[in-house]
Amino acid sequence: MVDKVRILVVDDELVIRESLHGWLKKSGYQVDTAEGGSSALAMLEKTPYDLLFLDIMMPVMSGIEVLEVVKEDYPQTLVVMITAYGSVETAVQAMKRGAVDYLMKPFDPDQLSLLTEKLMQQKRIMDENIFLREQIAEAIRFENLVGRSEAMQELFTMIQDVAESDSPVLITGETGTGKELVAKAIHAKSARCNGPFIAINCGAFPEQLLESELFGHERGAFTGAHRAKKGRLDLAHHGTLFLDEVGTVPLKMQVDLLRVLETKEFHRLGGTTEIGVDFRTIAATNRDLQQAIKKGEFRQDFFYRLNVISMHIPPLRERRDDIPLLAEHFLDRYSRETNKGIDTISKEAMALLRQYDWPGNVRELENAIERAVVISKKRRLDLEEFSFLAPHLSAAAETYSLEKTQIAHLLRVLKEFNWNITKAAQALEINRVTLHKKIKKYDLRPHRASS
């Protein structure tokens, strides 16, 4: 049996409507008919048809006119044009405008059957694609944006609320806090989720290149522009444009960008044609833009245009409760990626991670876990795997825990003497028994390979 696929037959001739309706119904499809373009469009408003058989030659509203509306308003609906002998050229025109195929009356049964089956397969793939996009959107929603802290819960709620609107968003936060992830999550949850998410790090390009990256260029616009290139503004059409490090955009370009954001039109470098675009802007910065405005480095009007909705992501040190959750999350990912089967982080190591200041925020934590997983040869990450954090630890330990400082120091010395207890004890100026006791007490272990 065939799934209930919904088909609309649009033809001004009753006999064609009736016989196609009958044939499709026998094939198990749910079929409706419409005698003209306007009634078809009215029906499409109420029912999401999978497939439209659309006659080209109809009075009042031609098939081509109906096709244009359908492609604009209901892009998921596949359209097959029905044509009479002699109007094949028009049918080909229709295919250029988005029809998937055409049939010439009367159809060969074989042709009709094969075409319908092929289109249903195509439709299934399209639906599957949408489903997968939704799943990915859901995955992006949570990926790396991990946190149980009150600050993060507030952020999640805000992402949901912000996604529903189409207003520009300005995300502030220290480097590595996940500003791009928040932007992606907003995009994935928004009505533009099926469109592209185009990110550009404005701080990564010199002025001339940034302009070309954003606006694109026509062929010959400057030396080396051998062919025309679409800019990110172009690519973001129907999607979201993410301007990372927006605080670094030069003043002159702020004026140009402001104009684009206001008019939704721009022209490529070396070009004169105005190109209309439709995208949502999300900008991010770790700079204090208010200060930059005072210093005359950032335009106030540009700031107001970007900062319709503002979101702040707290630094990791202000939400230490999220560190274990994030650490486990990254451990899980890198353990899987490297096939190492590392499943835990020791209590001591976790204490160290919680205590560390993370100036590079979540990105630094992620890198730390990745590095520890790569160097570890055990199923558990211990303090020694995080010894590269020790310089920060020793600085931090003076103000925090004596015990942690002791653990880190012991590990450093033991490692230095290749876990030779006698030599390490001499260096520590304690006896071997005391060192043994300490090793046991703090569950200190060398790499398996070196033990």
Added chain:
Amino acid sequence: MSPVNTGGRKPKENPGRNEYTSLPKHGVVGVVRLGTVGEAVLNIVAANIQEILHVPVDILPSRQPPEFAYSDRRKQYHAALILKKLAESRRPHPRILALVSVDLFIPVLTHVFGEAQMGGRAAVVSLHRLRQKEEGSRVSLDTFYERAVKVAIHEVAHTFDLVHCSQAECIMRFSSGLLDLDALPLFFCEYCEAFLEEAYRRYEIQRLPI
């Protein structure tokens, strides 16, 4: 196989009488030939419908060829017009199947082997293309009879609301050409068999004991 009521016994003239007392007064399907159709193919189709659909079948007296359905433009016969006429038949049979030797069409298709009213009363089978091979030469009589039976059962099943089936091993699979038709089995898949049983209950059709 239960015997088919043949054209020699005319239900209209003998209402209420039936020599097979276990059978109802008239069949569920009445098979009628319109114009020149061989006796053998008529009997084979009727017998097989009875055997495979498990319902009593009567062969009705022959009728005139369906000239009323002829299209000058298409040089073929309009299947929907024939169905409309058949559906108006005053015979008591809940389903009427016509066999014709002319070529049939429906407005959107170049030709059809058969046509039926979904959940309606009438079905028609054209024998016109069934004697040919794909390349045009003729097939054996056995193959011809088998094709006629397949199209007939497929079309009658449509009148019991069965739609085309996606199972390869089912007579309700759509066949667009003769090769497809030859590949069809002469039985229903288990799903369509169940749908048919359900339709018999809905239409209060009493099926023959197996």
